[in-house]
Amino acid sequence: MSTASNVATIITGKRVLLSSRQSQPAPFTIYVDKETGKITRIEPGYAPEAATVDAKDDVVMPGIVDAHVHINQPGRTQWEGVVTATHAAAAGGVSTIIDMPLNCLPSTVTPEALHIKEDSFRDAMWVDVGTWGGVVPGNQAHLVPMLDAGARGFKCFLCDSGVAEFPPVNEDELRKAMTELKKRNGTLLFHAEMELEAPPVSSASAPTEYQAFLDSRPAKMEETAIELVIRMCREFAPHVPCHIVHLSAASALPMIRAAKREGLPLTVETCFHYLTLNAESIPDKATEFKCCPPIRDGQNREMLWEGVLDGTIDFVVSDHSPCTPDLKLHPCCGGHGIQSKDEGDFLKAWGGIASVGIGLPLLWTEGLKRGLTLQDIVRLLSEKTAKHSGIAHRKGSLEAGKDADVTIWSPEQPVIITKEKVHFRNKLTPYLECNCLGQVNKTIVRGQVVFNADLRDSKTGGSDECFSSRPLGQWIKDPFKNGAQESQSRL
Numbered sequence: 001m002s003t004a005s006n007v008a009t010i011i012t013g014k015r016v017l018l019s020s021r022q023s024q025p026a027p028f029t030i031y032v033d034k035e036t037g038k039i040t041r042i043e044p045g046y047a048p049e050a051a052t053v054d055a056k057d058d059v060v061m062p063g064i065v066d067a068h069v070h071i072n073q074p075g076r077t078q079w080e081g082v083v084t085a086t087h088a089a090a091a092g093g094v095s096t097i098i099d100m101p102l103n104c105l106p107s108t109v110t111p112e113a114l115h116i117k118e119d120s121f122r123d124a125m126w127v128d129v130g131t132w133g134g135v136v137p138g139n140q141a142h143l144v145p146m147l148d149a150g151a152r153g154f155k156c157f158l159c160d161s162g163v164a165e166f167p168p169v170n171e172d173e174l175r176k177a178m179t180e181l182k183k184r185n186g187t188l189l190f191h192a193e194m195e196l197e198a199p200p201v202s203s204a205s206a207p208t209e210y211q212a213f214l215d216s217r218p219a220k221m222e223e224t225a226i227e228l229v230i231r232m233c234r235e236f237a238p239h240v241p242c243h244i245v246h247l248s249a250a251s252a253l254p255m256i257r258a259a260k261r262e263g264l265p266l267t268v269e270t271c272f273h274y275l276t277l278n279a280e281s282i283p284d285k286a287t288e289f290k291c292c293p294p295i296r297d298g299q300n301r302e303m304l305w306e307g308v309l310d311g312t313i314d315f316v317v318s319d320h321s322p323c324t325p326d327l328k329l330h331p332c333c334g335g336h337g338i339q340s341k342d343e344g345d346f347l348k349a350w351g352g353i354a355s356v357g358i359g360l361p362l363l364w365t366e367g368l369k370r371g372l373t374l375q376d377i378v379r380l381l382s383e384k385t386a387k388h389s390g391i392a393h394r395k396g397s398l399e400a401g402k403d404a405d406v407t408i409w410s411p412e413q414p415v416i417i418t419k420e421k422v423h424f425r426n427k428l429t430p431y432l433e434c435n436c437l438g439q440v441n442k443t444i445v446r447g448q449v450v451f452n453a454d455l456r457d458s459k460t461g462g463s464d465e466c467f468s469s470r471p472l473g474q475w476i477k478d479p480f481k482n483g484a485q486e487s488q489s490r491l
């Protein structure tokens with residue numbers, strides 16, 4: 001039980017970014033209250049003599065908040081559990097994750113289910129964790145009680161969610177839910193894809209080719225859903241902030257820009273995979289690339305980057321959504337008893353990409369080619385995601401009174417993403433062996449070092465030794481606060 005060595009009471013560095021508004025990284029020293037883990041004061045200047053953590057030339061920034069993670073515990077812990085998910089987060093500079101309400105059992109759609117999740121996560125979190133609730137047909141009476149119990153907001157589906165216990169909602173059901181959310185200005189998150197009246201014609205490609213999957217989920221499905229989201233957002237404005245999760249179709253950006261210009265309380269996220277991968281490069285049978293909505297072509301990716309850089313897209317998350325290897329029907333998983341006729345079948349494989357904790361180097365490496373700055377990183381990964389999750393009063397920037405959640409990393413240091421370095425339970429991910437820039441060296445949660453790369457095994461490069469010996473993360477249940485949502489883009 002080495003608690004003393006974990007406590008970072010004075011953090012100093014030469015390249016500290018307290019918020020995205022700071023014009024450039026500068027030397028600062030951050031003083032932390034040992035008991036509360038809150039920042040007591042911040043002074044200009046690099047002061048290594050007194051420091052308990054000396055970041056030297058590394059960048060020191062507000063801890064990353066990943067607002068879209070599927071932990072799957074309880075119920076489907078073999079897909080992902082809280083210990084492995086929060087280890088993976090800690091190793092990647094992510095000091096807070098917000099869990100999604102589906103793929104765990106029970107789905108988080110009642111106050112009781114929320115408490116079951118809280119109990120299941122107790123004493124097993126290496127970073128701070130909060131959760132979204134879910135809107136499903138008929139559960140509107142549970143929404144306000146769930147907000148009061150700490151749900152950060154709610155997610156709903158406008159098409160099949162992939163799991164039977166979390167059905168989609170139609171316009172009538174949405175209206176019932178939003179009428180409840182209006183009482184507290186609660187946020188509603190939309191999986192924005194809808195079945196089309198005229199379904200896409202069947203693909204000329206074989207199911208083992210990525211194109212077959214891409215043809216089955218055209219951009220029109222996202223556009224149709226986003227039209228509905230904007231319409232509902234307008235109907236309930238300004239009371240129910242609406243949020244589009246994991247935007248993939250760049251063709252929807254013009255209507256999102258127009259809705260934001262109109263002043264609607266609408267926010268949008270995209271994911272690391274849509275900004276770093278493209279359909280043309282996905283090999284046959286490589287089902288680790290399958291997710292919904294799909295990764296589209298390179299031109300679409302460039303348009304998404306424009307949306308990120310001009311502020312139309314508010315922030316970037318992982319949408320970490322893994323499963324066991326057999327459900328991916330992946331060729332490397334033949335030993336898991338999959339039928340050879342199904343091997344590499346994009347249409348039958350589970351959709352979801354595993355990536356919690358590896359987003360920072362991926363986004364930074366691709367972003368550097370397009371003019372992304374360190375301030376953009378803070379804005380996209382920490383500040384805006386904290387606001388979106390209703391925790392900006394505690395997290396997302398470094399200032400006196402807030403939690404001392406800190407990511408310390410070297411943007412110049414090359415890293416190779418290997419199985420030894422990813423800590424989520426099932427290691428199938430599109431990013432293995434990727435060469436990036438950006439090594440996370442320390443992750444601090446409320447003044448406690450939960451990951452320290454200095455302790456890495458020098459022979460194997462493995463980082464199992466780098467984690468705090470105890471789970472130091474906490475369950476976030478601050479009652480939802482109105483006004484935490486910021487809808488203004490930088491247009």
Ligand SMILES: [Zn+2]
Nearest residue numbers: 068100319321
């Ligand atoms: Zn998701």
